[in-house]
Amino acid sequence: MALHAEYHLGCAALPLVDVAAAVPDAEIELSIGLGEGERPRFTAVVTAGPETTAAVEAEFERTPFVGESRLVVREGDTSRYTVAPGTSMAEQLGDHLDDLDDLRALYETPVQIEFIRATATGWVQAGRFADRAAFDELREFWQRNTTFRLRKLARVGDDAEGRPGSGVEADDGDGLTDAQREAIRTAHRLGYFEIPRTATLDDVAAELGISASSCSERLRRAQTHLVETHVGSEAPFAGQPP
Template identity: 40%
Template structure:
């Protein structure tokens, strides 16, 4: 029995929260976390919807991250590499031994909004213990249990109830996905940028990025349910 949890971690001490606060008009999201044999991990971060100068200033003034560098810029989307500053969190070995897999981590001025796969309830409780040890306020928004039949039983934040209905893709998300595909945003090489598709839809690049991300997450979740693919446990 696996779990998919959507939750918010509230703390000013979380890495990149000060960056997100400085460029509050932008979307700040983790793309990957690369572990290292020793020392702090390396973060790959995507920022959409802010100009280069305020982003660079936000990184330069940030206390939560260090050693930042620009990897690539594509229209209004910029990707950076950085590392967390300061001492490692308390009981970090609990997180290192945890078999959960982050699916999406959005950084806000108040903390992180995250979607994460857990192999079982024990690993979820272990992750929650880590958050409490570091004074990360954890607010659970959604918890879905997945079983071998690949269906989902959606529960309330306390694990009760059985609503048995996955979250649907919205009309706006579907329109964004189809328009981006038709305009060549997913082609290799791309024939349209994020800004091109956003202009076509009459929305900001940050809004479009959020809609595409949620639409793609929905498609992946549906694919995993239909094919029986479970969350990784190692």
Template identity: 50%
Template sequence: MGLVAEFQIDCEALPLTDVATAVPEATLLLEIQYNHGDRPPFLVTVHGGSQAVIETALTEAFDVGEWTLIGQAGDTHRYQVQAALSFEQQLGDHLDNLAGLEALATADAIIERIEVVPGGWQQTGWFASRDTFGKFSSFWQQNAGFQLLRLTHDEESEPPGDGLTDRQREALRIAYELGYFDIPRQASLERVAAELGISASSVSERLRRAQTELIEETVAPTWPPLPDEAPSF
């Protein structure tokens, strides 16, 4: 019986973590094109954040060779990024077992979502068996940091939005009730933060992650390719 796992790998040496650190208010989703040699290009979808800050961060990142904006729609931007380093060059000084990392690439698993976060990657993947997942998690526990966020059997599907945590649901509900999502906005981020008893930056991150989860579960699977230019309203 297969497993679906959501987990975070805490390793600052992973590609594009510097970019995520520079733009903490944005969500960076990464796709790796493995069939392009030892420096596979990345497709990076960025939700939110300042385009100028994002592109400055890409330009200044030590592990980015070249980048190209390939499409945008609203506050979503898609980039093709050429890696400046191979995985061996990027991770060699940080992982003791590079051969083990290469072995993971041939494991009976599919990583379907990679979110780059400050300090690492948050991933969702399908694993053929508990043994397969055990080898994957053991590698990262031994070589970096590993946090398991959710683990279910593959037939235990969840309805859209069920990936939200209780705190994310609460933040969305309070923000909605106070009018944070109204146009024009009726409540500031600080007002929502005061109601929840946490900092404004924590509210911002919690709402961003909740909105990203809802988009991934409901809208993203039906998206057509992004247009070359965003329509004006």
């Protein structure tokens, strides 16, 4: 039975974790593409206001992982970059993993990584696995090397639309980023969710010290994730980050 999993990898050496730690207000999502040898190209999508985005770009210049970054498109508070690594896999992770060959083999197994989010403490990933054995292989590798925290694990149904099946495991975390959790708690405290509302989006944004558009994006992502996690959805998982 195919599985869908979301989990946290607590490794500070993973790409752009240092950037996320330096600029905690930014949301940084990654995807890995084809590259040369041990230096695959990355795409980084940064969601933040102008000042925070500028801080992320400054950190791109500082981190050894980024050899070259190029802005592809900017739409509102969302900026997409291509990133050419300045370090190889061995240089980036060699001192932190027991066997890089095991890591290479791991991602040749039947797994589809749906999203990667860089955080101040590691990566949050979500993916689909062909079966429990494929998931256990990944889990056991990361448990040998670093902190592995499971957020969600559910069976994926075999119907035509690939709807998620019943849950298998979950931890007691809510799966939100710290920024999302702060935003939704602040909005609740100020009365943004009251009927009628006693606070506006601008009020919440001002309390958080971010732009209204960034605040709206954080609240939308947090609400979407909480609904998908605790209520469920009739639509198949679309690969969008929480």
